[in-house]
Amino acid sequence: MRSSKVKALAVVAAALGILVTVPAQAGKTLDGIKARGQVVCGVNTGLAGFGAADSSGKWGGLDVDMCRAMAAATLGDAEKVKYVPLNAQQRFTALQSGEVDVLSRNTTFTLTRDASLGLNSTMVTYYDGQGFMVPAKSKIKSAKQLKGQTVCVQSGTTTEKNLTDYSKANGLNIKPVVFEKLEAAENAYFTGRCIAYTTDASGLASTRNKVAKDPKDHVILPELISKEPLGPMVRRGDDEWFAIVKWTIYGLIEAEEYGINQANVDALKATSKDPVVQRILGTSEDTGKLLGLSKDWMANAIKATGNYGEIFERNVGPKSPLGLPRGLNNQWNKGGLMYAYPVR
Amino acid sequence: MTSNTPPKKNNWSWRSQAFRGLIYQVIAIAAIAGVVWFLAHNTLTNMRVRGIQSGFDFLSQAAGFDIGESLYPFDSAQPYWQAFLVGVTNTLRVAVLGIILATVLGTLLGVGRFSRNALVRGLCLSYVEAFRNIPVLLQLLLWYVILTEVLPASSEAWVLGPLFLSKGGLNFPIPVWGTGQLWAAYGLLPGLLLGWAYRQWAVKQFEATGKAGSMVILPALIVLLASVAGWALGGAPTEFNRPFKGDFSIENGGALTPEFLAVLMGLTLYTASFIAEVVRGGIASVARGQGEAASALGLNKAQEMRLVMLPQALRVIIPPLTNQYLNLTKNSSLAVAIGYPDVVSIANTALNQTGRAVECISIVMLVYLSTSLGTALLMNWYNSRSAIKER
Numbered sequence: 001m002r003s004s005k006v007k008a009l010a011v012v013a014a015a016l017g018i019l020v021t022v023p024a025q026a027g028k029t030l031d032g033i034k035a036r037g038q039v040v041c042g043v044n045t046g047l048a049g050f051g052a053a054d055s056s057g058k059w060g061g062l063d064v065d066m067c068r069a070m071a072a073a074t075l076g077d078a079e080k081v082k083y084v085p086l087n088a089q090q091r092f093t094a095l096q097s098g099e100v101d102v103l104s105r106n107t108t109f110t111l112t113r114d115a116s117l118g119l120n121s122t123m124v125t126y127y128d129g130q131g132f133m134v135p136a137k138s139k140i141k142s143a144k145q146l147k148g149q150t151v152c153v154q155s156g157t158t159t160e161k162n163l164t165d166y167s168k169a170n171g172l173n174i175k176p177v178v179f180e181k182l183e184a185a186e187n188a189y190f191t192g193r194c195i196a197y198t199t200d201a202s203g204l205a206s207t208r209n210k211v212a213k214d215p216k217d218h219v220i221l222p223e224l225i226s227k228e229p230l231g232p233m234v235r236r237g238d239d240e241w242f243a244i245v246k247w248t249i250y251g252l253i254e255a256e257e258y259g260i261n262q263a264n265v266d267a268l269k270a271t272s273k274d275p276v277v278q279r280i281l282g283t284s285e286d287t288g289k290l291l292g293l294s295k296d297w298m299a300n301a302i303k304a305t306g307n308y309g310e311i312f313e314r315n316v317g318p319k320s321p322l323g324l325p326r327g328l329n330n331q332w333n334k335g336g337l338m339y340a341y342p343v344r
Numbered sequence: 345m346t347s348n349t350p351p352k353k354n355n356w357s358w359r360s361q362a363f364r365g366l367i368y369q370v371i372a373i374a375a376i377a378g379v380v381w382f383l384a385h386n387t388l389t390n391m392r393v394r395g396i397q398s399g400f401d402f403l404s405q406a407a408g409f410d411i412g413e414s415l416y417p418f419d420s421a422q423p424y425w426q427a428f429l430v431g432v433t434n435t436l437r438v439a440v441l442g443i444i445l446a447t448v449l450g451t452l453l454g455v456g457r458f459s460r461n462a463l464v465r466g467l468c469l470s471y472v473e474a475f476r477n478i479p480v481l482l483q484l485l486l487w488y489v490i491l492t493e494v495l496p497a498s499s500e501a502w503v504l505g506p507l508f509l510s511k512g513g514l515n516f517p518i519p520v521w522g523t524g525q526l527w528a529a530y531g532l533l534p535g536l537l538l539g540w541a542y543r544q545w546a547v548k549q550f551e552a553t554g555k556a557g558s559m560v561i562l563p564a565l566i567v568l569l570a571s572v573a574g575w576a577l578g579g580a581p582t583e584f585n586r587p588f589k590g591d592f593s594i595e596n597g598g599a600l601t602p603e604f605l606a607v608l609m610g611l612t613l614y615t616a617s618f619i620a621e622v623v624r625g626g627i628a629s630v631a632r633g634q635g636e637a638a639s640a641l642g643l644n645k646a647q648e649m650r651l652v653m654l655p656q657a658l659r660v661i662i663p664p665l666t667n668q669y670l671n672l673t674k675n676s677s678l679a680v681a682i683g684y685p686d687v688v689s690i691a692n693t694a695l696n697q698t699g700r701a702v703e704c705i706s707i708v709m710l711v712y713l714s715t716s717l718g719t720a721l722l723m724n725w726y727n728s729r730s731a732i733k734e735r
Contacts, residue, residue, distance in 0.1 A: 089692050093701050096396060117699040118396035148595070150412070150512070155680075155689065156696035164410045164420045175412045177603065179683045180692060188683060191492040192511045193602060236395045 029101055029234075029241035030292055033074055038082045041067035042100035045085040045182065047203060048210040049316040049324075050106050050126075059083045062315040063104040066125055066232055066249065069301040069311075070102065073248045073293060078304030087181065088156030092117050095235060102245055104232040106200065108158045113233070120242050123249040124231045125308075126316075127328035127337050129224030130162050131201040133208060136219050138195060143223040150175045152194035154185040159199050162226040186211050196221075200228050205322045244291050251298040253340035255280060255307035257331055262306035269299055280343050287343055298343065308338065387702065402698045403428075409693055411685050413601050424694055431690030432711055438604065438686070439673040439715070442611040446672060447665075449612065450619025455649060457624045468620065475617035481678050484610035488682040491602040498594050508587050508594045513605060515587035518598040522581055531574015538570065539563035603684040607676065615672045622664045626657035658730045666723035670716050677712070687711050 033039050043063055044051035051063040059081075068078040084100050095103045096118055106128075107113075109121035132151070134140045143166070153159050155178045167174040177194055179185035186207050189197035197204070201224060208215045231249070234242050255261070258277055260268055269281045278284040281302075282295040289295065305311055312329060316322045330336025356363060391398050407427040410420050414430040415437060456468035475483070492511050496502060501510035508515040519525065543563045549555065575581075587597030630653050638648040680689045688708055695704040 089696055092696075092699055096394060112697070112699065116397040118391070118394035152683075155692045160409045160693055161697060164408060167410065168420065174410070176410050177412050177601075177683045178685060178689055178693065180680045180689070184681065184683065188492065191489075192497050193492040237393070 029238045030074065030244065033101060037075060038080050039067060039071040039074060040082045040084060040099070040101045041070075042084050042086045042091055042094050042103040042105055043067065044105045045087060047106060047182070048206045049320065049322040050202065050206065051085075051104070053083075053085075060315070062126060062311055063106060063232075065305045065311045065315065066104045067102065069252055069305045070245060070248050072300040072304035073251075073297040074244065076294065076300050078301075088154055089180070092119065095119060095233060098235070101241070102232050102234050106203070106230045107233055108200075108228045108230055109233075110158060118236050119233045120236050122232050122234060122242065122246045124229040124337075125249060126202060126230040128200040128202050128228040128230050130159055130198060130226040130228060131204055131224050132196045132198050132221040133189070133204045133218050134196045134221060135192075136217050140195070140221070143196075143221050143225065144170055144172070146174055146196055147172050148175070149195040150177050150193070151196045151198050152177050152179065152185045152189040153198050154178075154182050155180055157199070158226070158228065163198055166225040200230070202230075202316065202322070202324060205316075205324055209321050209323075240292060244293065247291060247343065248298075248301055249308075250340040251280060251301060251343050252305070252308040252311065253331075253338050254343055255298070255302050256309040256338075257333070257340065260302055260307060261310055262303060265299055265302045269296075276342075276344075285344065391702075396699070398700065398703065400700075400703055402694075402700055402703070407694070408697065411690065412683075413604065413685060424698075427690055427694065428687065428707060428711075431685060431687035434684065435673075435676055435679075435686040435688075435711070436715070438607050438611065438679065438684070439676050442608055442615065442672050442676070443669050445608070445612040446615040446619055446668070449616040450668075451623050453616060453620035454623025454627065457620070458627060458649075460645075472617045472620050475613055476621070478614075480610060480614045480675050481681060483614050484606060484678055484682055487609045488602065488606040491606050495602075499589065501589065501594055506584075506586060508589075508597075510594065511602065512594055513599050513601040515594040515597050515599045517584040517586040520581075520583040520585050522583070523578065525575070525578070525581065527578025528571045528575035531577070532567065532571040535567040535570025535574075539566040542566060601684075603679070603682055606682055607679040607684045607686075611672050611675055614675070615668055618668050618671075619665060622661055622668060623657070625664075626661035627653055629660045630656045655730075656732075659727070659732060662723060662727040662730060666720055666727075669719050669723065673715055673719060674712060677708075 041064075043059065044061075046052045047061070050061040051059065052061055053059050064083070067081045067083070071081045072078040084094065086094050086100075086103070086105055091103055091105055091107065092113070094100050103119075104125075106126070108128075109124070113119060114121050132143050132146070140146070149172075151163060151174050153163060153176050160176065160178065163174060163176055166172070177188060179188060186197065188194055190211065190213075197207070199207070201220065204220050208218050208220070212218050232245055234245055254276075258274070258280065260277060260280060265281070268277055269283055272278060272281070272283070275284065279287060281299045282288055282297065286295045288297040291297070294300075306314070309331075312326065313319060316324045318325060326336065328337045330338060332339035358364065388398065403425040404423050406421050407424050408420050409427070411418050411427065411430050413434070415433050416430075418426065418430050453468045453471060456464050457472075459465050459468075491513075495509060495511050498510045498512040501508040501512070501515075506517045540563070543559055546559050546562075550559070585597055587594045587599070589595075627649075634652055634656065635648055638652040643651065676686060677688045679686045680692065683689075691704040691708045695701050698704075
C-alpha cells in the first residue's frame with residue numbers, strides 16, 4: 001500500500017523535475033531515442049485491452065501496440081520500448097518533464113490540454129464516448145434514472161467534468177465519489193458504494209470484463225454523454241518527433257485501407273506493383289528519409305504489430321475478451337472515422 | 345601619544361568573532377535566496393519555453409466539476425478558489441473532529457495504563473501496540489473496506505431507531521430550524537452567566553470553608569436547564585427532517601458518508617494510540633511522592649488523577665501532543681486514497697482540469713503549512729499557560 005504514497009511522490013518529483021531541468025531543444029527526442037536505443041512510452045497502470053501488463057509482465061493493448069509500432073519504425077525493433085505506467089494525474093507532468101517520449105495512455109484530446117499544457121495531440125487511435133455501468137439487478141435502464149445518486153469516478157480525467165455537465169443539463173444532482181486510483185474507483189463500485197461507475201465506454205467494457213466477478217451482472221447504459229477522441233500526445237517544440245508519431249499512426253491506418261497486413265507485408269514488399277503500397281513499404285520512394293528514419297520504417301512497424309485493423313481486432317475487437325464493436329473506429333470508406341492522410 | 349588603555353578593538357576586523365558570524369550569516373542567506381531565485385526563474389523559463397501556461401489566474405475561473413460532499417452548497421459554476429475552500433473545510437472538519445476524539449480516547453487509554461485492574465491495563469496496552477504499529481494508510485483502507493463491504497446496500501439499510509446505516513453511510517434526522525430553536529439560544533445566554541456565577545461562588549465557598557460543593561455538574565445542569573426552558577418558551581419545536589428509504593438510496597435527513605466516517609475512524613484510532621503513550625509518559629514523569637501525598641491528604645484515586653497528577657503531567661504532555669495534532673492533520677491528506685474530497689483531492693482534480701501542477705501543489709503545501717503553524721501557535725499559547733508558575 002506504499003505504492004500510493006510512492007506515486008504521490010512521483011507526481012511531486014515530476015513537478016520538481018520541471019524546476020531543475022534545462023529546456024529541451026527541437027529534434028532532440030529522436031536523437032535521444034537512437035542514443036539510448038529505446039522509446040520511453042507512458043502507458044496506463046492497467047486497463048485491459050489498451051495498456052496492461054499480463055501475468056508474466058509483458059505489456060499489451062492498443063495503446064501499447066502504438067508504442068511498439070513507433071519503436072519498430074524508429075529503431076527497427078518493436079521490443080525496444082520502456083514502459084512507464086502512469087496515473088491519470090502523473091501523465092502530463094511525466095511527458096512535460098521529459099520522463100517519457102510519448103504518452104500513449106487512452107488520453108482524450110481537448111483544447112485545454114492542447115493549448116495550455118505545452119503538449120501536442122497527434123492522431124486519434126480510438127474514438128470513444130463516456131458511459132455509465134450499473135449492476136444488472138438495479139433495474140436502471142437509462143442514465144436519466146440516476147437522479148441524486150452516487151457515481152464512482154477516477155480523478156484527473158475529463159470524466160469528472162463530463163459527469164457534472166450531464167448532471168446539470170438533465171437536473172440529476174449526481175453525487176460524484178472521486179478516487180485517485182482507477183483500481184480504487186472500480187472497487188468502490190463493485191462493493192456497492194456507488195450505484196454507477198462512469199468512464200469511457202471502452203474503459204467500462206474493460207473493467208466489466210476484467211474486474212467483475214461475472215460480467216453479466218453489470219450493464220452498460222445506452223447513453224454516451226461525451227466525445228472522447230483518444231490518442232498519443234507528445235511534447236511541444238519537437239516537430240520532427242511529432243511528425244514521426246503522427247505518421248506512424250497514419251501509416252498503420254492506411255496499411256489497413258490498402259490491405260497490407262502482418263502476414264503479407266514481406267510478400268507485398270517483394271512483389272507488389274501498386275504504387276501506394278510501394279510507397280508505404282518503402283520500395284519506391286524513400287518516405288523514411290524525410291522523417292529521419294530508415295527506408296523500410298513502415299514495413300517494420302506493420303511487421304511488428306500488424307495494421308490498425310489487426311491491432312484493433314487483437315486487443316479490443318469483437319473477438320477479443322472486450323468485444324467492442326468497430327463502430328466509429330472503422331475505415332472512412334466503411335462507415336467509420338479512420339481517415340489516414342496519404343503516406344507519400 | 346601614550347596611553348595606558350589598550351587600543352579599542354576594531355569591531356569591523358576579520359579577527360572579531362561577531363563580525364565573522366555576521367558575514368557567514370549574510371553569505372548563507374544570500375546562498376539560500378540565490379537557490380530559490382534560480383529554481384523559480386528556471387521553472388518559469390522552462391515552462392515558457394515548453395509552452396506550458398502558468399499563473400494563478402485559473403483560480404477565478406468556473407471550476408466545472410461537482411464535489412461529493414461539502415459543509416455548504418457548492419455548484420460547479422463557482423470558481424476554483426471556492427472549490428479549494430470546500431476542500432480546506434473538508435480537511436479541517438475531519439482534522440478538528442479527529443483531534444477532539446483522539447484526545448479523549450487517547451487520554452482514557454493513557455490513564456488506563458495506570459489502572460489497578462490488570463485487564464484494563466492489558467487492554468490499553470494491546471490497543472496501543474496494535475494501532476500504532478500498523479501504517480495509517482492501511483487502517484484507512486481497512487475501515488473503508490469494512491464500511492463498504494460489510495454494511496448492507498441502501499435498500500436494505502440497518503435501521504437503528506431513527507438512524508439508517510448502510511453502504512451509503514450514516515443517515516440521521518436533523519431538526520428543522522425555525523425561530524423555536526433560537527429561543528434555546530436565548531435561554532443559553534443567561535444560563536451560562538448563572539452557571540459561571542454559581543461556580544465562582546462555589547469555588548470561593550470551598551476556599552473559605554474547605555467544603556467541596558459541586559463545581560462541574562451543577563453549573564452544567566444550570567446551563568442545560570436554562571436552554572431547555574428557552575426552547576420550551578419558544579413553543580418546544582420537535583419537527584425533524586427524518587431520513588427515509590428512497591428507490592435506490594436513503595433520502596432526506598443528515599448524512600455522513602462512508603468516506604468521511606472511514607477517514608475519521610482511521611485517523612482517530614491511529615492517533616489515539618500515540619496520544620495514549622504521550623499521556624502515559626506525562627503521568628509517569630510526575631514524582632511518585634505527589635501521588636502518595638495526595639493519598640495522605642485523603643483524596644481518592646480519581647481525585648488524585650484529576651487534581652494532582654494530570655495538571656502536573658500537562659506540561660510534559662503538551663509539546664509532544666502538539667506533534668500528534670500536526671501529524672493527524674497532515675495524515676488526513678491520505679484521505680484521497682478512499683475518495684474523501686479533502687484539499688488534496690480537490691487539488692488533484694483542479695491540477696488535471698487546468699494542468700497547473702506547480703500552482704496546485706503550492707496551494708496544497710500552503711494550506712498544510714498554515715493549518716500546522718496555526719495549530720502549533722495555539723498549542724504553544726496553551727503550553728505557556730499551563731506551564732508551572734514558578735513563585
